[in-house]
Amino acid sequence: DVKVTQSSRYLVKRTGEKVFLECVQDMDHENMFWYRQDPGLGLRLIYFSYDVKMKEKGDIPEGYSVSREKKERFSLILESASTNQTSMYLCASGQGQTDTIYFGEGSWLTVV
Amino acid sequence: SQQGEEDPQALSIQEGENATMNCSYKTSINNLQWYRQNSGRGLVHLILIRSNEREKHSGRLRVTLDTSKKSSSLLITASRAADTASYFCARTGGYNKLIFGAGTRLAVHP
Numbered sequence: 001d002v003k004v005t006q007s008s009r010y011l012v013k014r015t016g017e018k019v020f021l022e023c024v025q026d027m028d029h030e031n032m033f034w035y036r037q038d039p040g041l042g043l044r045l046i047y048f049s050y051d052v053k054m055k056e057k058g059d060i061p062e063g064y065s066v067s068r069e070k071k072e073r074f075s076l077i078l079e080s081a082s083t084n085q086t087s088m089y090l091c092a093s094g095q096g097q098t099d100t101i102y103f104g105e106g107s108w109l110t111v112v
Numbered sequence: 113s114q115q116g117e118e119d120p121q122a123l124s125i126q127e128g129e130n131a132t133m134n135c136s137y138k139t140s141i142n143n144l145q146w147y148r149q150n151s152g153r154g155l156v157h158l159i160l161i162r163s164n165e166r167e168k169h170s171g172r173l174r175v176t177l178d179t180s181k182k183s184s185s186l187l188i189t190a191s192r193a194a195d196t197a198s199y200f201c202a203r204t205g206g207y208n209k210l211i212f213g214a215g216t217r218l219a220v221h222p
Contacts (some may be wrong), residue, residue: 049205096208097208100157101210103155
């Protein structure tokens, strides 16, 4: 079975903390994505990566960075968490240009 | 960014009834993917339909695609309470990025 695993389901962090959200896929996929989902705003793409050490900005990259040192792992980094980054974060992966994209279970981040 | 629209935004039906959700988009597509999301959970992939396909089935699910109208529909037949969820369509952009619609919230009452 296809597996995209997000390491943390629920996190509570303080304003100004550095936050790491980890995502691992076991399908040898080239492409990996980070989305955030907010009520009324839907799913918005933060960053994506199409290869190891490659990254591209999505629609809302401000305040975030990413790391992809290994093909199976894609990390989202909040350098200095702020309350407006309280959200549900979803990692996804896929192969090629037109194949199915698979999602993880999501990480609920609360910044206080 | 949301570049598709789902219709209706919310749908409430009784168990056993069929549920139809529609999705429109503005630009040409390679494929369209439908997902289900239970409250507070991740997205579960339902069906991928390619631009050269008109209809696909998976169990009680049927997806149609009309590229001339830039629209797709998801039909759930004989709905169950467990089908209660939000349903999203997403078209594929460059690098296989997904561009989502706002989703339809389906409530199936026993």
